[in-house]
Amino acid sequence: MNEEILNQEWLDLAPAWIKETREGENSTRTGLLDKPMLEACGNVEGLRVVDCGCGEGCFCRLLADRGAAYVLGLDLCVPMIEAAREMGSGRDEYRVADVQDLSSLTDGTFDLAVSYLNQCDLPHFDANNREVFRILKPGGRFIVANLHPMRSAVGGWHRTEDGKKLHVMLDRYFEETERHWTMMGVEFTNFHRSLSTYVRSFLTVGFHIADIVEPTVTPEQLKAYPQRDDELRVPNFIVYALGKPP
Numbered sequence: 001m002n003e004e005i006l007n008q009e010w011l012d013l014a015p016a017w018i019k020e021t022r023e024g025e026n027s028t029r030t031g032l033l034d035k036p037m038l039e040a041c042g043n044v045e046g047l048r049v050v051d052c053g054c055g056e057g058c059f060c061r062l063l064a065d066r067g068a069a070y071v072l073g074l075d076l077c078v079p080m081i082e083a084a085r086e087m088g089s090g091r092d093e094y095r096v097a098d099v100q101d102l103s104s105l106t107d108g109t110f111d112l113a114v115s116y117l118n119q120c121d122l123p124h125f126d127a128n129n130r131e132v133f134r135i136l137k138p139g140g141r142f143i144v145a146n147l148h149p150m151r152s153a154v155g156g157w158h159r160t161e162d163g164k165k166l167h168v169m170l171d172r173y174f175e176e177t178e179r180h181w182t183m184m185g186v187e188f189t190n191f192h193r194s195l196s197t198y199v200r201s202f203l204t205v206g207f208h209i210a211d212i213v214e215p216t217v218t219p220e221q222l223k224a225y226p227q228r229d230d231e232l233r234v235p236n237f238i239v240y241a242l243g244k245p246p
């Protein structure tokens, strides 16, 4: 797909995305993914961090608040970067950049890289893996949260006539193509790939896989975000913890 169209989709989505991230309930983050992402990042005190596809910078701010020495947020969408700069704390910096080409960044200069729901948006996610591997220091880590491949394939809930969820359908899993959705009222494209395609790309680039987490909800999270009850039944998201050899 033409990358200009992909960029335009994010430009169209940005106002609603920024508003929702700042004012909405954000159950995907606070109710589910922030916890395993922060756990996978571990102690970030004093680290140099890069966030690929940082959006309006919410996860960069969390890492800066936890003591990272420097957090560089990269995003291709200008309004996202402008919004991120508005809330910067001083240790976080934001630049407009395509995370599939990090040639402006020097080899071996970051301790930690994160990708929080960005690789599913990239036509060339393997280029992002190669570039992140290059800019990490030996022993550096890359934490990737993504749509779960079981859920980015064609599917959806099969429901009773009165709308009760019976089970999730899964189809065209091995068809690695773009998929079209509507998010916040905007037509939107992302890319489905199988689990083995992601894992093979990480390994081919040279990462080792330290952990794979399929986040679910704790009883406390479920109480606060009852709408996330799906997470007890199906894996909607996945977190990969990758390492560059020392």
Ligand SMILES: C[S@@+](CC[C@H](N)C(=O)[O-])C[C@H]1O[C@@H](n2cnc3c(N)ncnc32)[C@H](O)[C@@H]1O
Pocket: 010, 021, 052, 053, 054, 055, 056, 057, 058, 059, 074, 075, 076, 077, 080, 097, 098, 099, 100, 115, 116, 117, 118, 121, 122
């Ligand atoms: C699903 S949002 C996630 C944003 C942020 N990580 C968060 O969790 O709020 C994906 C982000 O990736 C950005 N993006 C898409 N393609 C990109 C690319 N090639 N390079 C850099 N950023 C990109 C979009 O502009 C968008 O801000």
